[in-house]
Amino acid sequence: MTTSEQLFEQAKQVIPGGVNSPVRAFRAVGGTPLFIKSAKGPYIYDEDGKQYIELINSWGPMILGHAFEPVEEAVREAIQHSFSFGAPTRKEVEMAELIIDMVPSVEKVRMVNSGTEATMAAIRVARGFTGRDKIIKFEGCYHGHGDSFLIAAGSGAVTMGTPDSPGVTKATALDTLTAPYNNLQAVEMLIDNNANQIAAIILEPVVGNMGCVLPEPGFLEGIRTLCDQHGIILIFDEVMTGFRLAKGGAQERYGVTPDLTTMGKIIGGGMPVGAYGGRADIMNIVSPAGPVYQAGTLSGNPIAMSAGLAMLRHLNEHPEVYTRLDGIGGRLADGFRAGLVKAGLNYTINQIGSMFTLFMTDRSVSNFVDAKSCDLPLFGRYFHAMLKRGVYLAPSQFESLFVSVALTDDLIEQVIQANEESLMEACQ
Ligand code: PMP
Numbered sequence: 119m120t121t122s123e124q125l126f127e128q129a130k131q132v133i134p135g136g137v138n139s140p141v142r143a144f145r146a147v148g149g150t151p152l153f154i155k156s157a158k159g160p161y162i163y164d165e166d167g168k169q170y171i172e173l174i175n176s177w178g179p180m181i182l183g184h185a186f187e188p189v190e191e192a193v194r195e196a197i198q199h200s201f202s203f204g205a206p207t208r209k210e211v212e213m214a215e216l217i218i219d220m221v222p223s224v225e226k227v228r229m230v231n232s233g234t235e236a237t238m239a240a241i242r243v244a245r246g247f248t249g250r251d252k253i254i255k256f257e258g259c260y261h262g263h264g265d266s267f268l269i270a271a272g273s274g275a276v277t278m279g280t281p282d283s284p285g286v287t288k289a290t291a292l293d294t295l296t297a298p299y300n301n302l303q304a305v306e307m308l309i310d311n312n313a314n315q316i317a318a319i320i321l322e323p324v325v326g327n328m329g330c331v332l333p334e335p336g337f338l339e340g341i342r343t344l345c346d347q348h349g350i351i352l353i354f355d356e357v358m359t360g361f362r363l364a365k366g367g368a369q370e371r372y373g374v375t376p377d378l379t380t381m382g383k384i385i386g387g388g389m390p391v392g393a394y395g396g397r398a399d400i401m402n403i404v405s406p407a408g409p410v411y412q413a414g415t416l417s418g419n420p421i422a423m424s425a426g427l428a429m430l431r432h433l434n435e436h437p438e439v440y441t442r443l444d445g446i447g448g449r450l451a452d453g454f455r456a457g458l459v460k461a462g463l464n465y466t467i468n469q470i471g472s473m474f475t476l477f478m479t480d481r482s483v484s485n486f487v488d489a490k491s492c493d494l495p496l497f498g499r500y501f502h503a504m505l506k507r508g509v510y511l512a513p514s515q516f517e518s519l520f521v522s523v524a525l526t527d528d529l530i531e532q533v534i535q536a537n538e539e540s541l542m543e544a545c546q
Contacts, residue, residue: 121165122153146514147498152505157184160524162510170510171529173519177512178326178358178383181472182432182439183524189387192428196421203420209427210418216430217385217393221356221366223375227395228404229418233357233382234262236392237320239404239412240378241266244318244351246410247400254308254319254350256299258328258486258516261320261355261380269294299331299485302340309348318351318378319344323368326358326518328489329475330468338374345377351400357382357392358518361433363471364440371471387429389422439523443472446521446530450474453534461541473518476537489516496544503540509533 129136137143137151144151152164160183162172175181182189196209214227230236241253241264253266261267268282269291295312297304299321309316323338325331345352354376359368361384369376378396385391395401405411416422433439451469454476458465464480477483478493478500497515504511509532512519525533 120150123150125153125165126150141512141514141517144513146494146516147501149502151513152510159183159185160522160526160529168508170505170508171525171533173509173511173521173533175520175522176383176388177517178362178520179386179388179429181362181384181443181520181522182429183522186387186429186432188432189425189428192387192424193389193421196424199420201419201421202416204415207418207420207423209420209423213418213423213427213430214395216427216434217381217395220361220430220434221369221379221381221395223369223377223397224379224395225398226401227393228401228412229423230392230394230412230414231390231416231419231422232262232392233355233380234264234392235414236357236380236382236394237261237267237353237355238264240353240380240394241318241320242412243394243400243404243410244353244378246403246408248317248349248351250315250317252293252295252312252315253317254295254297254305256321256325256486257296258299258331258489259320259322259325259355260327261322262357265290266294267320269296298487299325299328300334300337301485302337302344305341305344309344309350314348316348316350318353320353320355320380322358323354323356323372323374323376324359324363324470324473326473328486328516329477329483329492330470330473330518331483331485331489332468332470333372334484338372342374342376351378352376353378353380353396355380358473358520361385361430362443362473362520365433365437384429384433385426386422387425389419389425391419391422391426440471442523443521446523446525447472447474449530450519450521450533453530454537457534457538457541460538461545463541463545472521475515475518478515499544500540503543504536507536507540509536509540 155165156163217227265286268286295308356367360381364370380394382392403410466477478496479491481488492515
């Protein structure tokens with residue numbers, strides 16, 4: 119028995135399913151999750167002392183590699199002054215100023231502790247601002263575990279939502295309408311059928327949560343226009359894409375400006391941080407400036423702000439990071455494509471910058487139905503073949519890979535080689 123296997127058995131006795139977040143349990147791919155002991159730069163090490171090349175990177179935050187020294191240094195400095203005050207600090211002001219500088223659509227911002235908190239708050243604010251109850255989300259987009267977001271699409275765009283999880287009330291589900299990603303017509307129909315009732319449309323401007331799915335030309339612009347025409351608040355959930363696809367996130371890359379933006383992951387440098395922000399007239403209704411309540415004892419925590427500030431300052435001052443990330447993403451995608459050709463497979467790769475997914479399907483993937491056509495048992499075999507070769511991938515087909523700048527040219531070649539061998543092995 120490996121140490122990870124022992125720990126997993128122990129964990130299952132005291133933690134539901136043995137993990138503190140479901141995907142970690144390896145349910146989608148089978149086997150035992152690796153229990154992680156440490157990580158540095160491009161590598162992660164498990165409790166059995168094995169080394170893996172990191173392509174999860176804490177699901178996004180470790181964009182500069184693990185234990186990046188300026189972030190470590192900032193945390194070391196910060197802990198000398200105690201860990202939490204529950205009071206305003208200079209650092210959170212600097213953090214807000216830096217976010218506003220990097221993401222121009224954000225005029226005012228509120229710090230929270232996770233992506234989930236950010237999206238929950240953003241829709242409350244949109245509802246408070248518009249005086250409307252319903253929201254539109256897209257099938258396959260994930261916005262954290264807030265009740266309003268755990269809604270399945272049902273059969274077709276006009277179907278009312280039904281809860282995806284026991285515990286979400288039917289009443290909540292009825293206020294969440296869903297449409298297929300990249301389908302403007304479905305959104306238009308929902309708006310027409312619910313005239314003057316839609317508070318917000320929330321979406322991942324590039325999806326990471328059904329695997330990586332890109333907006334088709336005109337989709338984001340079309341959503342922006344519909345929101346303008348109907349007085350709907352447009353929320354870009356940039357928890358994954360923020361500070362990753364560009365300094366200013368996907369909105370900078372695609373040139374489409376949302377009203378509100380939700381952020382997480384990189385913004386905390388690995389600490390539990392999220393934020394939501396946007397137009398000043400909207401954000402000014404947040405308590406205590408306005409009537410929409412939202413609070414947090416640990417929000418703006420000084421250690422978390424120090425880590426996040428060090429991370430964002432580095433990104434802001436080193437635009438070459440983004441050129442490097444695009445280069446790494448592009449080389450991996452090209453290498454993976456070559457591997458597919460060698461294996462005689464016609465599968466789909468979606469990539470933008472440092473986000474990409476190899477979908478085990480020969481359909482092009484532009485929405486959740488396409489993504490669900492993947493050969494999932496094949497993905498499971500591929501995942502374990504990669505792991506055996508020392509490459510740590512997200513343990514689900516419905517995730518994006520997140521590369522860091524710590525991935526050297528040699529490591530990129532190793533990953534490409536491992537992909538080629540793993541595809542062959544998985545297809546046998
Ligand atoms: N929004 C998006 C787009 C996400 O990818 C995630 C998490 N992966 C969340 C929200 C929720 O963030 P958290 O897990 O920090 O609550």
